Amino acid sequence: xxxxxxxxxxxxxxxxxxxxxxxxxxxxxxxxxxxxxxxxxxxxxxxxxxxxxxxxxxxxxxxxxxxxxxxxxxxxxxxxxxxxxxxxxxxxxxxxxxxxxxxxxxxxxxxxxxxxxxxxxxxxxxxxxxxxxxxxxxxxxxxxxxxxxxxxxxxxxxxxxxxxxxxxxxxxxxxxxxxxxxxxxxxxxxxxxxxxxxxxxxxxxxxxxxxxxxxxxxxxxxxxxxxxxxxxxxxxxxxxxxxxxxxxxxxxxxxxxxxxxxxxxxxxxxxxxxxxxxxxxxxxxxxxxxxxxxxxxxxxxxxxxxxxxxxxxxxxxxxxxxxxxxxxxxxxxxxxxxxxxxxxxxxxxxxxxxxxxxxxxxxxxxxxxxxxxxxxxxxxx
Amino acid sequence: xxxxxxxxxxxxxxxxxxxxxxxxxxxxxxxxxxxxxxxxxxxxxxxxxxxxxxxxxxxxxxxxxxxxxxxxxxxxxxxxxxxxxxxxxxxxxxxxxxxxxxxxxxxxxxxxxxxxxxxxxxxxxxxxxxxxxxxxxxxxxxxxxxxxxxxxxxxxxxxxxxxxxxxxxxxxxxxxxxxxxxxxxxxxxxxxxxxxxxxxxxxxxxxxxxxxxxxxxxxxxxxxxxxxxxxxxxxxxxxxxxxxxxxxxxxxxxxxxxxxxxxxxxxxxxxxxxxxxxxxxxxxxxxxxxxxxxxxxxxxxxxxxxxxxxxxxxxxxxxxxxxxxxxxxxxxxxxxxxxxxxxxxxxxxxxxxxxxxxxxxxxxxxxxxxxxxxxxxxxxx
Numbered sequence: 001x002x003x004x005x006x007x008x009x010x011x012x013x014x015x016x017x018x019x020x021x022x023x024x025x026x027x028x029x030x031x032x033x034x035x036x037x038x039x040x041x042x043x044x045x046x047x048x049x050x051x052x053x054x055x056x057x058x059x060x061x062x063x064x065x066x067x068x069x070x071x072x073x074x075x076x077x078x079x080x081x082x083x084x085x086x087x088x089x090x091x092x093x094x095x096x097x098x099x100x101x102x103x104x105x106x107x108x109x110x111x112x113x114x115x116x117x118x119x120x121x122x123x124x125x126x127x128x129x130x131x132x133x134x135x136x137x138x139x140x141x142x143x144x145x146x147x148x149x150x151x152x153x154x155x156x157x158x159x160x161x162x163x164x165x166x167x168x169x170x171x172x173x174x175x176x177x178x179x180x181x182x183x184x185x186x187x188x189x190x191x192x193x194x195x196x197x198x199x200x201x202x203x204x205x206x207x208x209x210x211x212x213x214x215x216x217x218x219x220x221x222x223x224x225x226x227x228x229x230x231x232x233x234x235x236x237x238x239x240x241x242x243x244x245x246x247x248x249x250x251x252x253x254x255x256x257x258x259x260x261x262x263x264x265x266x267x268x269x270x271x272x273x274x275x276x277x278x279x280x281x282x283x284x285x286x287x288x289x290x291x292x293x294x295x296x297x298x299x300x301x302x303x304x305x306x307x308x309x310x311x312x313x314x315x316x317x318x319x320x321x322x323x324x325x326x327x328x329x330x331x332x333x334x335x336x337x338x339x340x341x342x343x344x345x346x347x348x349x350x351x352x353x354x355x356x357x358x359x360x361x362x363x364x365x366x367x368x369x370x371x372x373x374x375x376x377x378x379x380x381x
Numbered sequence: 382x383x384x385x386x387x388x389x390x391x392x393x394x395x396x397x398x399x400x401x402x403x404x405x406x407x408x409x410x411x412x413x414x415x416x417x418x419x420x421x422x423x424x425x426x427x428x429x430x431x432x433x434x435x436x437x438x439x440x441x442x443x444x445x446x447x448x449x450x451x452x453x454x455x456x457x458x459x460x461x462x463x464x465x466x467x468x469x470x471x472x473x474x475x476x477x478x479x480x481x482x483x484x485x486x487x488x489x490x491x492x493x494x495x496x497x498x499x500x501x502x503x504x505x506x507x508x509x510x511x512x513x514x515x516x517x518x519x520x521x522x523x524x525x526x527x528x529x530x531x532x533x534x535x536x537x538x539x540x541x542x543x544x545x546x547x548x549x550x551x552x553x554x555x556x557x558x559x560x561x562x563x564x565x566x567x568x569x570x571x572x573x574x575x576x577x578x579x580x581x582x583x584x585x586x587x588x589x590x591x592x593x594x595x596x597x598x599x600x601x602x603x604x605x606x607x608x609x610x611x612x613x614x615x616x617x618x619x620x621x622x623x624x625x626x627x628x629x630x631x632x633x634x635x636x637x638x639x640x641x642x643x644x645x646x647x648x649x650x651x652x653x654x655x656x657x658x659x660x661x662x663x664x665x666x667x668x669x670x671x672x673x674x675x676x677x678x679x680x681x682x683x684x685x686x687x688x689x690x691x692x693x694x695x696x697x698x699x700x701x702x703x704x705x706x707x708x709x710x711x712x713x714x715x716x717x718x719x720x721x722x723x724x725x726x727x728x729x730x731x732x733x734x735x736x737x738x739x740x741x742x743x744x745x746x747x748x749x750x751x752x753x754x755x756x757x758x759x760x761x762x
Contacts, residue, residue, distance in 0.1 A: 277631075
């Protein structure tokens with residue numbers, strides 16, 4: 001049986017729900033009130049600012065009933081009812097300390113063992129929507145990586161991949177770029193060289209958070225693609241040597257690309273990026289565009305380089321990599337803040353032609369979450 | 382007279398240049414070697430990875446001459462010459478501790494006093510390039526804000542503003558969005574309501590880092606625009622109460638927008654964002670889309686709300702704001718990771734029509750830096 005107690009000063013309340021006792025502050029409750037004067041019913045946006053809520057707001061009265069918590073706030077003399085499930089789902093009276101490098105719920109790290117079950121969607125099924133799309137978007141949010149097969153072998157088909165979840169992020173490379181051997185390459189990606197696993201464009205800030213690579217021709221020998229989970233690599237580094245993990249997280253690297261006229265892209269960001277509370281939120285790793293690191297003190301630079309070297313060795317470890325060959329009409333998509341991709345060297349004989357473009361993962365997560373929300377609504381009807 | 386000494390173990394050297402003594406590690410020097418086997422001459426990208434450089438690399442020999450530092454590395458037995466100016470500019474043997482909230486060189490905070498000298502560019506002069514564009518791009522990087530005047534009163538003219546420095550970031554709102562009163566608005570921006578100063582789309586991750594607002598019609602009463610330097614506001618908060626600054630920087634807020642079908646955008650990022658070494662790199666402030674904050678422990682939530690309230694009061698202080706009225710053919714551009722913008726309420730009589738779009742500031746900085754680099758090359762010729 002739920003019960004509620006208001007603190008003597010009225011500045012917070014305690015809600016007992018089953019075994020849990022959850023405290024909520026008056027100001028937090030008032031700011032998150034779900035009534036139509038506080039939140040626009042149509043679009044869910046808050047209609048008032050904190051300046052519209054008195055700083056001395058207290059809970060004057062509280063009662064429970066019908067799955068709801070009814071409150072009267074003073075000095076506004078405003079009454080609001082909260083859904084108990086909503087309160088339980090949004091509670092903050094909990095132990096929220098976690099080790100640096102913790103992962104958001106729903107994120108799952110992987111290694112070469114994923115090779116036998118690469119998340120793969122059929123192009124037509126994905127375009128039709130339904131569970132095929134749900135599953136593929138879900139795999140993208142969980143693993144940061146997914147393949148698409150049986151697509152058209154057609155210039156620009158990669159844009160139809162982006163249409164599944166978002167919008168193209170145009171850059172100085174254009175709305176899309178062609179990946180094939182060039183005679184005077186502006187970028188080493190446009191040669192037949194093998195490339196170490198890397199994230200793209202770390203010299204951009206913000207980096208493009210999604211990359212799509214779509215195969216149109218593939219008769220050259222070699223050129224296999226591989227992907228590595230940067231989160232798995234960073235956490236393995238931490239397990240092996242916490243000082244290595246910390247030095248890469250606590251200092252900014254610098255990246256630069258100025259390989260064409262009118263372009264001079266620079267960034268100053270860490271190789272391992274944590275949220276203020278230690279959530280692992282990004283990995284940047286790219287030997288080609290790492291600039292001179294200047295933000296590590298002399299006393300720590302040897303440690304920094306040892307850590308950078310070890311992270312590279314982990315990334316190069318075949319136990320970490322998922323390798324595959326893209327055939328024409330096949331694509332792969334990566335979360336570029338997390339998953340590194342690489343290409344083996346290929347010969348000049350035959351052809352290899354991929355088209356690539358960037359997009360953003362907030363759009364992908366939004367598409368997935370909106371579809372799940374809609375499914376819940378439909379299930380409830 | 383410069384001099385160089387190699388440490389007995391060969392793992393670093395000391396370079397005396399005038400009054401400064403700069404130490405550089407062997408591995409750092411080898412990784413940053415400028416020779417054509419290490420760096421591609423055409424595009425500046427590194428051709429090797431750290432795995433190609435022996436971990437036991439030492440400096441076997443060093444000498445100075447002709448403005449350069451000549452080194453021989455073992456075990457590769459590789460000789461490389463470094464430019465002394467380059468070494469001085471990229472030195473890391475320095476005191477790099479700074480108070481949290483430090484600002485990158487070239488960033489200048491501002492308040493209402495900027496009103497008399499708003500950075501403004503003439504549309505045609507900017508499109509012609511030259512110093513007008515240099516000055517305006519420079520002001521954008523320094524202040525995070527600039528106006529443009531005397532532009533065409535023409536649907537889509539805002540894209541010509543983006544063409545000055547980068548590329549449109551398309552979102553669920555389209556390549557651009559119309560800001561005028563709507564009957565059933567999906568977003569409160571499309572009403573006549575006054576809006577508190579805010580950054581746009583904090584529920585997106587990454588947020589769009591540049592916003593352009595371009596005026597096409599303006600005969601309604603009210604609707605003035607104003608901008609506030611979020612960096613100045615955050616630093617004023619810190620000066621007033623360091624605990625307030627810290628609690629907003631050390632905990633993630635949550636933001637959400639789900640005001641239209643198929644959209645459910647959520648983010649978990651702090652209101653005041655610092656780099657790992659304390660550089661102030663971003664501000665997110667938006668009462669409409671702040672979701673329930675869940676990542677602050679119960680013991681700190683009252684402090685968090687007091688800090689959030691005080692930051693809002695500082696942002697609302699007219700001493701912080703630059704106000705102006707956009708006439709047709711005028712636009713303003715803000716760094717959306719730093720500068721908040723607001724609109725005063727306006728009446729339904731007359732019309733007010735703006736077009737808005739997003740872009741990214743790495744492109745803007747790149748355009749500016751590339752132009753400066755080119756100017757240096759031309760000056761040297």
